[in-house]
Amino acid sequence: MRNWLSNRVPQSDSMAKGIKPLLFAALLSSTWLAGPGDAWAIPDRVTVNAMEYPWSAIGKIETSIGHCSGFLISKKHVLTAAHCLYDRERNQWVKPSEVHFTAGYQNHQHTLKSAVKSYKQSKKYKKTRDASVKNTATDWALLELKHPLGKDAGWLALKRLDKALLQDLAEGEAALLHAGYRGDSPHRLKAGFGCEIAGYFKNGIGIAHRCSIMQGDSGSPLLVFADGRIYATGVHVIGASDGRREIAGALSVSIFHPDVGSPRAARILRPAGNIWRESKPPRASRKAEKAPVTTIDLLLGELGYLRGLGKRTSPSKRRNAIQAFLKDTNMTGPARPSVSLLGELVRQLK
Template identity: 35%
Template sequence: MALLRVTVVLVGAFLAMVGSAQATQPMKNGILQAPLGIKGKDDRSPVDITAFPWRTIGRVNRSGNFCTGILVAEDQVLTAAHCFWNKRTKRWSGATEFHFVAGYDKGRYAGHARGLRYRTAFAALPDLSVQPLPRDKDWAVLTLDKPLGKTFGFAEVSRRRLSEDALATADLVQAGYSRDYSHILTVHEKCRITHTARLDKGQAPIYFHQCDATNGDSGSPIFVKDGAGYRLIGLHSATARLKTGEVSGLAIPSSVFYPYLK
């Protein structure tokens, strides 16, 4: 499998500030601009936050900032590893600084828990101020102080990475809390993963996708819909601008982090 060199722009970064539920896209020459990460037409739409699997998704909050997270066990939330890196202090934040709110909608939430500890792919957490985060390792599992999954359920996580043939016909859905709609959960139905490739030597292959994910969507799940059920097959990490100028989302296949789950 050939390496694919890209310029990565972190639009799913943890710097998404809590703001209005209304769109806050930038203006250019008086025209409203879609956030980076929206590929063409904005296909995001709200969903019933009380229905499954949407009620398993929530915000991972710290000091007014947030990422998206999803319950993958009774007391575990899957999200992006870079959400725990504090760019201001240039250190990894402690788990107890984080709160997970399930069923969050317009300032209200159905469940709340604090973090106890988190696990990443690293034996020792790297200093991200001096080295980049390997994109295939941008996942973390946050253990909670309450078993929220008993009430809200939790996602079924696929053991295997989907083949290119399976991806071509898969019915995919991405769901997250975008910065410009920070108080509601939005989904992009029938988005697509275009291909799988390695970003660099030694890294695991990752998915390149066209789901509309932007700031705040880091850690958001990508599901495949099988009949009436949903399986988590990937975790949105960031957005990349390819050498061709095309903007693509980057997602970690579930096969990468599945062995670390309960």
């Protein structure tokens, strides 16, 4: 583990080269090979309502070779892992016509589904190499959808995990979380909260953390709640183990930044627009909801502010629970569900 993982805070966001691969496994999409008691099964994730934002911006990618996860970064653009699109048996990339993306997919419901018009990936992706640190920097792909699902699902802005954000995480002012369509639950979106940084790949090219990640999670976002907003700060591409613990590996979105990242990667993402500004909730519609009400109820219950979970929570009961939470934590704000409230609840779970 020490050959690739460092506990030192990255001094820059420059891209690393020549990092030695060690103990990695791809979060491959076709079949989940581990059983409930095997290495990847860590019971610390919960089912969330995928049709509530921000979860609705995350979706399931289905191809001729299996499934992965991905997330919207604009109305029509989805970020995912490149290895989700490479057919190693046929030794070729899958055709765009063989790829479909469903935002907010859950329980076989394809309310927000689109075919893929085209996709682009790094030309330096090593198609013959298994998952490794060396391949991490190129294990990304940008899908262009035929339909602008982001209007009804919302999308996620990108945010670099820089020194300031790392300091906020260390002080509990920010929180890491994630969600994806893991292999043992391919029809339900599952989220994990309170992810802890385990280290960094050389020069900050990748983010290693101790969250429950398994096959099917490839392409899912490493999320960060900061400044009252939700962002994507990494793309999950690999998993690792030293025999005692599991480590998840995410490609830092810094690689897409026009100032510090790969010029070609930044150029490919340019059609998605200003992906660094702020995340966008869905428009008012009867499709995806703008706030994660179900998850907020769950976390309020976990923190002791709601009882009788599993039953329908009345608006007045939820409002009273939120007011009590805000009072106990010396926070102000409206007593209604919001992405900001979700982040504050997640921060209190630590």
